[in-house]
Amino acid sequence: MFQLSTRIRAIEREIERAVVITEPPPSPSKVSIGTKVTYQVEGENHPRTCVIVGYGEGDHQKKWVAYDSPIGEAILGAGLGEEVEIPRGSEVVIARIIDIQPAEKEVFGLENARE
Numbered sequence: 001m002f003q004l005s006t007r008i009r010a011i012e013r014e015i016e017r018a019v020v021i022t023e024p025p026p027s028p029s030k031v032s033i034g035t036k037v038t039y040q041v042e043g044e045n046h047p048r049t050c051v052i053v054g055y056g057e058g059d060h061q062k063k064w065v066a067y068d069s070p071i072g073e074a075i076l077g078a079g080l081g082e083e084v085e086i087p088r089g090s091e092v093v094i095a096r097i098i099d100i101q102p103a104e105k106e107v108f109g110l111e112n113a114r115e
Contacts, residue, residue: 014055028100031075033067038099039075041086048095051103052076 028035031052038049050065052075058066065072074086078097085092 028102029079031078031097031100033076034103036099036101036103037075037097039084039095039097042094042096047098049099 031037033052033054036049036051038047040047050063050071052067052072053059053064055066055068058064058069058072067073067076070087074084075095075097078084080097080100083094083096086095
C-alpha cells in the first residue's frame, strides 16, 4: 500500500508540473519539446531525424523521442551546430545538431486544424 500511495503522489506532482503544448514553437533556435531535430552521429553516413515529445510519448516507429529518454536528455536544449554526447549502451557517441524545425501538427493532435 505504501508503494502505491508513493506512486500516486509522484504522479500528482507530475500533473501539477505538466505544461500542455498545443502548437510547435514558431522558429526554434534550440531543441525543445515540439521540435523536429536532425543530427549527424560521428562516423555514420546518414543523419537521423526525430521529434522531441513529452513524458511517455516516445514512439520508435514514428521517430518520436521522449525528452526524458537518453537521446532526448542529450539533445534537449542544444542549438544548431552544437555537438552533444549521446549514450548508446555502454558507449557515448558524439552527434552534431544539423537542423531544428517545428514539428508537424500531427504530433500535437492538430492534423485537422485549420491554418
